[in-house]
Amino acid sequence: xxxxxxxxxxxxxxxxxxxxxxxxxxxxxxxxxxxxxxxxxxxxxxxxxxxxxxxxxxxxxxxxxxxxxxxxxxxxxxxxxxxxxxxxxxxxxxxxxxxxxxxxxxxxxxxxxxxxxxxxxxxxxxxxxxxxxxxxxxxxxxxxxxxxxxxxxxxxxxxxxxxxxxxxxxxxxxxxxxxxxxxxxxxxxxxxxxxxxxxxxxxxxxxxxxxxxxxxxxxxxxxxxxxxxxxxxxxxxxxxxxxxxxxxxxxxxxxxxxxxxxxxxxxxxxxxxxxxxxxxxxxxxxxxxxxxxxxxxxxxxxxxxxxxxxxxxxxxxxxxxxxxxxxxxxxxxxxxxxxxxxxxxxxxx
Amino acid sequence: xxxxxxxxxxxxxxxxxxxxxxxxxxxxxxxxxxxxxxxxxxxxxxxxxxxxxxxxxxxxxxxxxxxxxxxxxxxxxxxxxxxxxxxxxxxxxxxxxxxxxxxxxxxxxxxxxxxxxxxxxxxxxxxxxxxxxxxxxxxxxxxxxxxxxxxxxxxxxxxxxxxxxxxxxxxxxxxxxxxxxxxxxxxxxxxxxxxxxxxxxxxxxxxxxxxxxxxxxxxxxxxxxxxxxxxxxxxxxxxxxxxxxxxxxxxxxxxxxxxxxxxxxxxxxxxxxxxxxxxxxxxxxxxxxxxxxxxxxxxxxxxxxxxxxxxxxxxxxxxxxxxxxxxxxxxxxxxxxxxxxxxxxxxxx
DNA sequence: CGGGCTTTCCAAAGCGCTTGCAGGAGCGCG
DNA sequence: CGCGCTCCTGCAAGCGCTTTGGAAAGCCCG
Numbered sequence: 001x002x003x004x005x006x007x008x009x010x011x012x013x014x015x016x017x018x019x020x021x022x023x024x025x026x027x028x029x030x031x032x033x034x035x036x037x038x039x040x041x042x043x044x045x046x047x048x049x050x051x052x053x054x055x056x057x058x059x060x061x062x063x064x065x066x067x068x069x070x071x072x073x074x075x076x077x078x079x080x081x082x083x084x085x086x087x088x089x090x091x092x093x094x095x096x097x098x099x100x101x102x103x104x105x106x107x108x109x110x111x112x113x114x115x116x117x118x119x120x121x122x123x124x125x126x127x128x129x130x131x132x133x134x135x136x137x138x139x140x141x142x143x144x145x146x147x148x149x150x151x152x153x154x155x156x157x158x159x160x161x162x163x164x165x166x167x168x169x170x171x172x173x174x175x176x177x178x179x180x181x182x183x184x185x186x187x188x189x190x191x192x193x194x195x196x197x198x199x200x201x202x203x204x205x206x207x208x209x210x211x212x213x214x215x216x217x218x219x220x221x222x223x224x225x226x227x228x229x230x231x232x233x234x235x236x237x238x239x240x241x242x243x244x245x246x247x248x249x250x251x252x253x254x255x256x257x258x259x260x261x262x263x264x265x266x267x268x269x270x271x272x273x274x275x276x277x278x279x280x281x282x283x284x285x286x287x288x289x290x291x292x293x294x295x296x297x298x299x300x301x302x303x304x305x306x307x308x309x310x311x312x313x314x315x316x317x318x319x320x321x322x323x324x325x326x327x328x329x330x331x332x333x334x335x336x337x338x339x340x341x342x343x344x345x346x347x348x349x
Numbered sequence: 350x351x352x353x354x355x356x357x358x359x360x361x362x363x364x365x366x367x368x369x370x371x372x373x374x375x376x377x378x379x380x381x382x383x384x385x386x387x388x389x390x391x392x393x394x395x396x397x398x399x400x401x402x403x404x405x406x407x408x409x410x411x412x413x414x415x416x417x418x419x420x421x422x423x424x425x426x427x428x429x430x431x432x433x434x435x436x437x438x439x440x441x442x443x444x445x446x447x448x449x450x451x452x453x454x455x456x457x458x459x460x461x462x463x464x465x466x467x468x469x470x471x472x473x474x475x476x477x478x479x480x481x482x483x484x485x486x487x488x489x490x491x492x493x494x495x496x497x498x499x500x501x502x503x504x505x506x507x508x509x510x511x512x513x514x515x516x517x518x519x520x521x522x523x524x525x526x527x528x529x530x531x532x533x534x535x536x537x538x539x540x541x542x543x544x545x546x547x548x549x550x551x552x553x554x555x556x557x558x559x560x561x562x563x564x565x566x567x568x569x570x571x572x573x574x575x576x577x578x579x580x581x582x583x584x585x586x587x588x589x590x591x592x593x594x595x596x597x598x599x600x601x602x603x604x605x606x607x608x609x610x611x612x613x614x615x616x617x618x619x620x621x622x623x624x625x626x627x628x629x630x631x632x633x634x635x636x637x638x639x640x641x642x643x644x645x646x647x648x649x650x651x652x653x654x655x656x657x658x659x660x661x662x663x664x665x666x667x668x669x670x671x672x673x674x675x676x677x678x679x680x681x682x683x684x685x686x687x688x689x690x691x692x693x694x695x696x697x698x
Numbered sequence: 699c700g701g702g703c704t705t706t707c708c709a710a711a712g713c714g715c716t717t718g719c720a721g722g723a724g725c726g727c728g
Numbered sequence: 729c730g731c732g733c734t735c736c737t738g739c740a741a742g743c744g745c746t747t748t749g750g751a752a753a754g755c756c757c758g
Contacts, residue, residue: 050714086449100435
């Protein structure tokens with residue numbers, strides 16, 4: 001069933017039917033009702049491509065997920081973000097297009113999406129400090145919104161980020177207040193913008209209290225369970241092992257806990273852990289039903305919610321290109337759970 | 350830059366340029382080269398929508414991911430599958446369209462994808478036993494391929510699955526051989542086809558040895574970390590606690606391990622665990638670099654590889670609609686890791 | 699030289715929709 | 729009655745591509 005057939009069925013022109021369905025005011029209410037009923041009855045929906053061709057819009061948003069061939073790593077946070085964004089798109093009548101792409105090919109894909117007119121805009125994932133992709137997108141004129149930020153990009157752009165510095169500064173303060181002095185940072189890859197900010201927050205807190213850094217207690221890598229395990233295991237073999245860990249992801253934190261337990265210690269009593277928690281649906285931090293104390297003390301911020309919000313920003317920017325791009329900085333709360341406690345041997349030093 | 354402009358630039362007709370770019374034989378080699386060079390130079394790519402409109406193809410595959418509003422659960426396996434499928438699509442020149450959709454709305458979305466002509470086919474995720482979606486897709490004439498199977502659907506269809514029964518039967522045998530008699534099954538939701546098959550394999554192995562079932566040792570739910578924890582914790586409080594766990598997902602298995610350790614026991618010595626391992630990139634089962642013994646003894650099968658293969662089957666089926674739909678049954682290997690050992694108190698009983 | 703090929707190219711129709719413009723119907727009013 | 733107005737509807741062009749059905753040009757051969 002296409003527009004032409006539907007119009008013939010109704011004894012109307014395609015014009016009128018199209019207008020009726022698209023809510024144009026110059027159609028009488030009775031006609032509109034007839035048309036809408038017939039459309040529903042015949043299960044008519046306008047052809048995506050024809051509509052797009054006629055309007056010059058694709059009603060689709062692209063998400064390009066780089067897949068570094070080195071690590072063959074799929075970002076676990078991604079699925080939840082997409083789920084959130086998908087809710088927005090469904091509501092607004094957009095389709096979501098996903099491109100998984102090898103690291104170097106990103107520029108090519110963006111150009112392709114633009115010149116083929118496949119999408120009206122894209123979401124940029126995993127921004128790095130001074131990420132060259134922002135300039136690229138501005139250059140080729142592809143509308144975008146960034147999940148996170150990219151330090152030092154001068155032109156205004158749409159982004160949504162959590163306040164990573166503050167979150168990690170507070171978390172570090174919390175540990176310092178508990179008397180911890182040897183605090184380890186298990187961070188994400190430190191060319192990523194978020195990881196740099198978290199490190200900055202961490203260092204700032206230490207500096208403010210005059211606690212010296214120990215680079216042996218700072219590791220950064222792809223945030224997998226086994227990285228957490230390996231990093232924590234190594235550190236606990238030091239002559240002066242850390243009494244607390246600040247971890248960038250709950251997946252990593254699971255590895256840290258495993259290392260702690262393998263060492264015969266107990267998390268929350270012998271060693272404290274704070275992690276960032278993206279509120280991934282399949283890795284809830286706490287018991288079922290959400291009641292009771294969380295397992296990990298955590299800086300928490302729902303990445304799914306971020307997906308919802310950021311895609312809203314993007315759609316708004318697409319539909320009102322004139323207006324200045326909007327930014328959102330989310331605060332993340334520190335939830336105290338069972339993984340932290342006072343530093344052993346008293347808080348001195 | 351569109352086809353018309355490109356043709357004008359070259360002093361050729363649109364026809365010739367189009368044919369040159371699409372590899373039609375009736376264009377001279379010299380002309381083709383000129384055209385291809387010019388296209389590259391001007392960064393020309395045919396407009397997706399116009400091309401689709403003209404050809405009647407969309408060159409896009411849809412993935413519909415249901416998001417049960419009850420659980421607000423995003424399938425963690427999904428991201429890796431998508432990554433694999435995305436590789437195939439990128440190679441074959443297809444786009445991937447993702448729809449996240451609330452549980453009840455799935456039928457509407459499939460109809461919409463079909464009648465809007467948005468996709469050439471879809472991948473069906475998370476099939477249940479007697480899944481009504483297969484009949485629906487056949488009815489509305491949307492080409493599809495299933496990740497998994499749906500028991501008792503009579504019409505032939507494309508699918509790719511792992512041999513869940515065999516995998517879980519073998520795993521159970523392995524535990525039985527180690528002397529375990531009280532073996533718990535921590536399964537996925539048992540209206541899912543895969544979960545039913547795993548359970549069947551488990552029960553078959555027990556039956557073959559005359560080991561009685563204990564329903565208190567069989568739980569099934571959404572496979573989250575905390576479900577694994579709760580289920581295992583409960584079971585270990587039984588008068589006769591299990592000496593081994595068979596778990597349907599590595600995420601769940603992490604929860605089981607946590608429960609074991611919270612109970613003051615050691616996994617692999619006091620309690621054995623075998624899990625299915627989807628080879629998720631961010632939850633590798635084993636130490637970094639893949640050397641050394643895996644943490645968990647596991648039935649392993651890469652879900653990413655499954656994504657690659659299944660999408661290939663689908664594309665093949667789309668491009669040769671005549672040929673019978675193909676099926677692939679993957680075998681999964683049992684990898685012995687550190688989480689299993691002989692049953693305590695000797696193997697008797 | 700002309701007929702029949704092959705090779706190389708093109709004009710134009712059409713894919714299914716939107717939309718600028720035009721026009722018909724109905725109404726009130728001078 | 730005729731004019732202008734509002735309200736509704738339709739014609740037809742056009743979005744950027746593919747593809748059918750030729751046509752022009754070049755070639756071989758009798």
